[in-house]
Amino acid sequence: MSEKNATxxxxxxxxxxxxxxxxxxxxxxxxxxxxxxxxxxxxxxxLRGFELALAQSKQQAQKRVKPFKTEERTFSVSSASSQVVEELAAEAEQIRTTASGRLAKAPTTFK
Incomplete structure (x- = not known):
């Protein structure tokens, strides 16, 4: 029995x-x-394309840089246990809650 416990x-x-x-x-x-x-x-x-790299000037490219969205995380989203999946679920819940007229939860912060 102790061998089974050890295993x-x-x-x-x-x-x-x-x-x-x-x-x-x-x-x-x-x-x-x-x-x-x-x-x-x-x-x-x-992940985001090369349109900005083809811009005529560096100044134009810098103006066009936009913050990325959670959905753009192609690699992280491919894992069911990733924190990105949790973030997307929290965002979806907040949208559902807001759309239904109920009081929306405070956004959850992730590490």
Whole structure:
């Protein structure tokens, strides 16, 4: 019986480690994606297109830089357990609540 307990304990520890590793990888993807969407937006990128990079002058390109939307997070949105999915769900709930006439919840902040 103690061998089964030891095996179960080992498996639980291994599962916790895998979940922690997955959460860390998702955080890294989120951070890198944020960097891609903000730092490189004036020169263009795969996610937002290269129209700004083709602008006639750097000044024109800087004027056209717009903040990105949560929906533009292509990589983060592909994971069901990503914080972006939670953000989108919170936004959708707030929209539903506001549209139904009920008092909207305060926006949830994420790390």
């Amino acid at each position: 179960m304990t080992h498996l639980k520890q291994r599962r916790a480690k895998i979940e922690a590793d997955a959460a860390e990888i998702e955080r890294q993807v989120y951070d890198l994606e944020t960097s891609l969407l903000t730092d490189h937006s004036s020169g263009g990128n795969v």
